[in-house]
Amino acid sequence: MLIVYAVLLIALPSRLVVAPLGGIGQPAALLGLGFLAWWAWYHVTRPFPTGERAQSVRSAYLIFAGALCVAFVAATTRPIEGQEYSTATLGVVLMASWGGILLLANDGVRDRNRLLAVVRAVVLLGAAMSVLGIAQFLTGRVLVDLVAIPGLTANHSMFGLTMREGFTRPAGTATHPIEYGAVVTMVLPLGLALAVADRSRGRLVRWLPVAVMLGCVPLSISRSALVTCAVGVVIMLVSWPPRLRWTAGASLLAASVMVFLFIPGMAGSLLGLFTNVGNDSSAASRTGSYAIAAEFIERAPLFGRGFSTFLPSYRILDNQYLGLLIETGFVGLACFLSLIAAALWAAHRAGRESQDLLGAQLGRGLLAGVASGAVTLALFDGLSFPMAGGMFFLLLGLAGAAGRVLRTDSAGSGTAIATWEVLLLLRRRWYAALAGLTLTIGALALVQTYPGVYTVQANVLFLAPITPARPNALESSTSSVIATAGLVERLVNENGESSATSSLVTLAGRGVRKGTAIELPNSGGQWAENFDQPALRLQATGPSADSVAREFARLNARVAAQTVRIQQDYRVRDRFLISTRLSPAAPLVRYEAGHRKVALLVTAGLGVALSLVFTEFVDRLLGSTSGRRRLRWRRRVDPPAEDPASR
Numbered sequence: 254m255l256i257v258y259a260v261l262l263i264a265l266p267s268r269l270v271v272a273p274l275g276g277i278g279q280p281a282a283l284l285g286l287g288f289l290a291w292w293a294w295y296h297v298t299r300p301f302p303t304g305e306r307a308q309s310v311r312s313a314y315l316i317f318a319g320a321l322c323v324a325f326v327a328a329t330t331r332p333i334e335g336q337e338y339s340t341a342t343l344g345v346v347l348m349a350s351w352g353g354i355l356l357l358a359n360d361g362v363r364d365r366n367r368l369l370a371v372v373r374a375v376v377l378l379g380a381a382m383s384v385l386g387i388a389q390f391l392t393g394r395v396l397v398d399l400v401a402i403p404g405l406t407a408n409h410s411m412f413g414l415t416m417r418e419g420f421t422r423p424a425g426t427a428t429h430p431i432e433y434g435a436v437v438t439m440v441l442p443l444g445l446a447l448a449v450a451d452r453s454r455g456r457l458v459r460w461l462p463v464a465v466m467l468g469c470v471p472l473s474i475s476r477s478a479l480v481t482c483a484v485g486v487v488i489m490l491v492s493w494p495p496r497l498r499w500t501a502g503a504s505l506l507a508a509s510v511m512v513f514l515f516i517p518g519m520a521g522s523l524l525g526l527f528t529n530v531g532n533d534s535s536a537a538s539r540t541g542s543y544a545i546a547a548e549f550i551e552r553a554p555l556f557g558r559g560f561s562t563f564l565p566s567y568r569i570l571d572n573q574y575l576g577l578l579i580e581t582g583f584v585g586l587a588c589f590l591s592l593i594a595a596a597l598w599a600a601h602r603a604g605r606e607s608q609d610l611l612g613a614q615l616g617r618g619l620l621a622g623v624a625s626g627a628v629t630l631a632l633f634d635g636l637s638f639p640m641a642g643g644m645f646f647l648l649l650g651l652a653g654a655a656g657r658v659l660r661t662d663s664a665g666s667g668t669a670i671a672t673w674e675v676l677l678l679l680r681r682r683w684y685a686a687l688a689g690l691t692l693t694i695g696a697l698a699l700v701q702t703y704p705g706v707y708t709v710q711a712n713v714l715f716l717a718p719i720t721p722a723r724p725n726a727l728e729s730s731t732s733s734v735i736a737t738a739g740l741v742e743r744l745v746n747e748n749g750e751s752s753a754t755s756s757l758v759t760l761a762g763r764g765v766r767k768g769t770a771i772e773l774p775n776s777g778g779q780w781a782e783n784f785d786q787p788a789l790r791l792q793a794t795g796p797s798a799d800s801v802a803r804e805f806a807r808l809n810a811r812v813a814a815q816t817v818r819i820q821q822d823y824r825v826r827d828r829f830l831i832s833t834r835l836s837p838a839a840p841l842v843r844y845e846a847g848h849r850k851v852a853l854l855v856t857a858g859l860g861v862a863l864s865l866v867f868t869e870f871v872d873r874l875l876g877s878t879s880g881r882r883r884l885r886w887r888r889r890v891d892p893p894a895e896d897p898a899s900r
Contacts, residue, residue: 255358255647256374258284262643263378263436266397266426269405276343276408279639282350289353292360310653311359313595314352317588321348321560322859324581328559329852330703332761332845337562344561347639351646358650365612365658369451371651372443372615379440380462383469386423386433389414390472393421417474419518432638434470434478435629439622439644441466442485446618449493450611467505471512471523477632479523481625488621492604492614538779542570549579552764557582565637567758568779573630573637596623596649599656612659619652675865678872685871689864693857700856705846707801708761708794713812714834715741715787734787737831739773741815742789745808746771760792761845769793769808788836798842805842809835 261281270278277283328341362368389396395414415422415430422430425437444466448459470482486505490498513519545568549558557580563570570576577586597620604616626635626645635641679686715738717731760770770792777783789812793805813833820830 254284254288255354255361255371258288258354258643259371259375259378259647262640262647263382263426265402265405266400266407267428267432267638267640268407269400269402270408271404272406277346277350278408280405281643282347282639285350285353285643286346287353288357289349292353292356308359308653308657309595310592310599310649310656311356313588313592314355314649317585317592318348318352319859319863320556320581320585320588321345322855324557324560324585326700326852326855326859327553327556328562329848329855330700331558331764331847332706332708332759333559333562333847334759334762336564337559337762338848340561340564341559347642348560351642354643355646355650355653358647359653359657362651362654362658365615368615368651368654368658369611372618373447373451375440375647376444376447376462379437379444380465382425382427382433383437383462383465386425386437386469386472387465389423389425390421390469397426420472420474420516422474423469423472427640428638430473431475431477431633432635432641434473434475435481435626435633435635435638435641436644437466437469437473438478438481438485438629439626439641439648441470441482442489442621442625443618445486445489445621446614449497450614452611464508467508468512471509471519474523477629480632481629484628485621485625488624489617492617538569539571541779542568542572542575546570546575546579549763550582553582555582555584557585558764560585561637564757569634571633573634576634576636592649593623593627596652597627600652603652603655603659607659616655616659619648619655622648623652678868679865682868682872682875685868686864689860689867693860693864696856696860697853700852701849703846704796705844706761706766706794707796707798707842707844708759708792709801709805709840709842710759710790710792711805711809711840712836713738713789713791713809714836715789715816716832716834717787718829718831731787734831735773735784737816737819738787738789739784740819741812742771742773744815744819745811761794765794767795769804771808771812798844801842805840 258281261279261284265280267279269280270276271280271283272278274283322345325341325345328337333341358371362371385396393414414424417430423433424430425433427433427436441463444463448463451459467482470478490501493501549563552558557578560577560580563576563579570579574586574589577589581589600616600620600623602616604613604620607613607616623645626641626648629635629641630645635645715734717734760768770790772790772792773784774786774788774790775782776785791805791808791812793801793808795801795804816831816833
């Protein structure tokens with residue numbers, strides 16, 4: 254089933270979805286949700302303990318999932334835009350799908366042969382996508398637009414390729430060349446591991462996928478792909494003997510020379526990605542995002558504003574960790590980093606303690622693959638792309654599986670209790686369960702009574718004077734009128750500067766519960782500003798409708814007065830004065846309180862789950878006799894063999 258998932262993830266174009274389901278409609282994502290249900294059903298219905306020691310990757314993911322739920326509650330209790338709520342719900346469902354992949358891979362791969370089969374399939378698929386990318390680069394054609402599958406439609410209007418430095422950037426079956434390069438560089442270390450250690454197959458079969466993947470990395474013309482490729486290759490080279498290391502280094506150098514000789518201009522383009530980084534708009538966009546991120550982080554530092562609620566239309570951060578810090582706070586980011594650290598440690602121990610070369614290289618390859626994925630998340634928002642996110646969570650799960658099946662001391666004492674023991678546990682430690690439920694009720698009351706905010710928003714139109722040449726003031730949008738509006742904005746703002754936050758985010762959406770804002774609309778985005786509207790957007794928020802109405806009226810009066818004062822200072826004649834008009838003329842004050850029912854439902858589910866975890870923790874802390882019960886249960890199910898000496 255994991256191989257089927259990998260085929261759906263890589264072989265099918267990411268744009269093909271089940272149309273009614275939208276962003277979650279990729280077949281691979283739907284299969285991931287099925288995996289989560291399968292995994293949950295198995296653990297709920299099994300009548301016996303697992304007999305394995307605690308799985309750190311599984312535990313780390315479940316903790317991270319809890320942090321995501323808390324962030325979702327934070328999103329649904331605040332004033333939230335309709336599009337933000339939709340993407341927040343979609344993000345939680347998508348993370349559940351990726352969690353199903355991780356959990357099934359972590360718990361379902363039972364021995365090394367099955368782990369090897371999955372890794373071989375992933376490498377083969379990565380090589381196939383690399384061949385497709387090379388074909389796209391050479392032909393300049395998308396090719397995957399010819400794929401038509403009944404029941405699936407393209408999520409975007411059309412397929413297309415992008416250009417950079419005069420070269421066609423391949424995307425394979427991914428949605429973007431950066432995602433394409435990220436997936437290939439995550440799979441590459443696994444190919445290197447099999448090429449060195451999987452000696453049951455011929456050399457051509459082992460090394461050809463590696464050569465194809467290495468050849469397509471520079472064709473993506475992506476800094477992130479080159480950096481993550483170097484990270485993965487270096488981690489693998491360190492684990493090889495010196496002779497093989499030198500041979501591999503010479504081969505890489507020769508391959509690089511061949512690529513640069515056969516593709517004129519490629520060397521200069523790739524070097525320019527790093528030497529001209531100071532003048533690159535993409536790099537400037539990344540550094541320019543820090544001020545915006547700081548504003549959001551300051552208002553919700555612990556649990557964030559909700560996963561997947563910082564929309565690309567607000568700002569493209571190109572840094573997944575910074576995005577997680579905004580959306581899930583320091584708690585969510587710490588949990589995600591712990592998940593990555595758990596997977597790295599599991600793969601490291603698996604490679605170090607394995608008894609043969611193949612096992613050691615599998616562990617090292619998974620370590621390098623997870624490390625490459627972790628690095629690429631710092632260079633682009635990888636969890637916003639379905640293929641990159643799905644591949645990363647698959648590698649996290651396989652790393653956890655490797656930590657179990659490749660180690661010699663993987664057997665444990667059975668830390669996970671059986672389902673039938675839960676009722677006994679609750680009866681035995683009823684006071685702990687009662688304490689957890691009491692805290693849950695308190696959390697529900699807090700969510701229910703959490704106050705909303707009153708908000709009002711309107712535009713102040715700047716109207717040019719009516720003249721014989723321009724009889725309609727509404728038709729005038731000259732640059733001078735727009736400049737006047739921008740000057741008024743600067744003067745009315747106390748700090749003399751506009752807010753760093755994107756003007757598309759409402760004041761209440763930023764987490765401001767009491768305040769005002771005045772902004773000149775910018776339709777150009779983060780790479781090229783475009784102020785094309787002779788208007789200012791005014792906003793006010795507060796705890797009561799009356800206070801919000803007063804503050805908004807005061808702000809509107811300041812804008813009107815400042816507009817008149819500027820023109821008086823320059824002695825503009827009355828018939829040439831620019832006037833202002835509020836639109837709508839009588840804006841309504843609205844009360845926004847989020848989606849309380851959804852927040853209560855998620856809080857209740859999370860509280861019950863945490864109550865069970867807390868009850869089991871108390872039971873173990875106080876020296877429970879559950880271990881002896883499990884031993885008696887096992888003896889009843891599988892009685893020991895009769896001792897011949899007893900006869």
